[in-house]
Amino acid sequence: MAVTPQDLFGLDNLPYGVFSTPGSPGGPDTPGAPGDPTRRRIGVRYGDHVLDAGAAARALGSPHTPLLQAPSLGPLLAAGRPVWQSVRAALRDWLGNPAHRETVSPLLLPLHPAAESPAPVFHLPFEVADYVDFYASEHHAANVGRMFRPDGEPLTPNWKHLPIGYHGRAGTVVVSGTPVVRPSGQRRPPGADAPDFGPSRRLDIEAEVGFVVGAPSTPGEPVPRSAFRDHVFGVALLNDWSARDIQAWEYVPLGPFLGKSFATSLSPWITPLEALEHAAVAPPPRSHPLLPYLDDTGPGAEPQGYDLRLSVHLNGELISEPPFSSMYWTAAQQLAHLTANGASLRTGDLFASGTVSGPEPGERGSLLELTWSGTEPLRLPAGAGGERTFLADGDEVTLSAWAPGPGGSRIGLGEVTGRIEPTRGAPPAAAPDGGGA
Structure with missing residues (x-):
């Protein structure tokens, strides 16, 4: 062909x-010859x-x-x-x-x-050993800070000093095309003194890039940035679905839990790092001095960012084009920080970039940002569902991306798609935040 x-x-x-x-x-245990x-x-x-x-x-x-x-x-x-x-x-x-x-x-x-x-x-192309999600986009973090801390600094004091992340649930990483069931949990409605329990009304997406670990590391021995390519096999698009109302009530003081653990969709295609050699770029300038294990500003430092051009489609309509090249923290820095305390890598570990967002409104990688926490609804054609703040049952989200290749060619990253299904064993989620039914 x-x-x-x-x-x-x-x-x-x-x-x-x-x-x-x-x-x-x-399945993996299916009898039969190769x-x-x-x-x-x-x-x-x-x-x-x-x-x-x-x-x-x-x-x-x-x-x-x-x-x-x-x-x-x-x-x-x-x-x-x-x-x-x-x-x-x-x-x-x-x-x-x-x-x-x-x-x-x-x-x-x-x-x-x-x-x-x-x-x-x-x-799912490999067994996920551990799953870690980072928060590496300055634009995303600053947008979230402006929404929820309007009278304070957008970024927390530690943000420019280390890649913030959390450990997710490996068992709910699913392959593209797997239905995403709307999660239920505790939510505290605006103005209420106590929480209630029910289906999430603020179900969101997070357009991300995942990195797949191949070679393991020795417990107790940190992995330096320079060894990134010796341990990371490749990349894949990832959608870290998020229930913002559940997350907002539970995440203080220990961070995301049930608002994130119900599903993370991964592309079925893992692009080898070697295919992205022509997409290597320098990350944005560093505004704060970094500790040596994270410092990538010295003479001759290898460019460890990637020029990946993402697209987000909701019910077939393009709603955002986030640029991965704008990410403040690189995957190599994330890996170095993940192992800085001696935590070991295992074959099949998956770590993700966090939401990819750029500086422009049309480059935001979550509905939280695109609708500014629901105050500025997206207006889609009637055939695509009409107005949306957060996801409604039946909505389908597809992430795609490409990167520069040799000789002006383009390297495609395999799509990742998920469709929202109603909460099981409960009535459909109410429509005010999610949009139409």
Whole structure:
């Protein structure tokens, strides 16, 4: 099959996922030989097709066959950077070298359904070990501060000195397309003296970028910024759904809990860091001196920011285009801080950037900011739901992104989508904050 240089998923990209065929999606423990098409297996996206990577490796006699025949990316993640580079080079050869076309072409499955070839089913590509979410956008943090501390400084005193984050719930990280059930919890209505309990009325999105850890680290030994690429395998778009009313009541003094733990949606495609080499940029200028383990301002410092251009669609309508290049704290700094106390990394750890927001109103990565805490509703076409402050049942949110590639090309990041379903076992959420039904 031919893939043009303009394709977002060409040879310079090649993101990894895990898929099965419809009818018998299977699972990691599904019996059957590695070639059984009903078994979960590793796929590599190439244009609008997915390559059965394990079958290709076996057919071409690759030494990486055991890794690529696994039902999860876990073994490949754990193998470390030299193996990641070797596997990527092999995949580029298999897909780009005409000598392999006869062998590889039958192993490319179309992503979109057709009568003769149903679309593959995609799964969470690795077992999430730990999940950490950061708060790395100065624009997002300042917007939140202006909303909730209008008479004080927008940023807390520690914000410019360390990447603020919290530990989330790994077990509720779900693959794109998984329904998001509206959470219930304690909420204190405005002006009330006591809380009540019920479905969230202020359900929100957070457009984020997630980083997937491959190689583990030794307990007690911090991971320096310089070792970021030795431990982080790749990136994926992530939506950290947030129940703002539940969060507002519970998060003092210990931080987010039930307002964040009900669902975090992750793209099925993990883009290797090596595919983003042409997207590396310097982060914004530092306004405060940083401690040595975080300091990235010295001579010859490697640019560790990324120029990723995100888009947020609500019910098919573009509502925001957040620029990841504006993030104050880089992923390398986040990893260094995460491990600064000796906390170890495990294969499958996932850490996210926090909401990506830029300086302009159309670059805000949450409805909290886009509607200024519900005081400035979004006005969507009637077919997309009409006016919105926060999410209503039935709303669908899709995040997409691209990054600069070699020679003016673009590297696509796989989309992440989620649709809101009503609270289970309770009436639908009331409409005043969420918008129409």
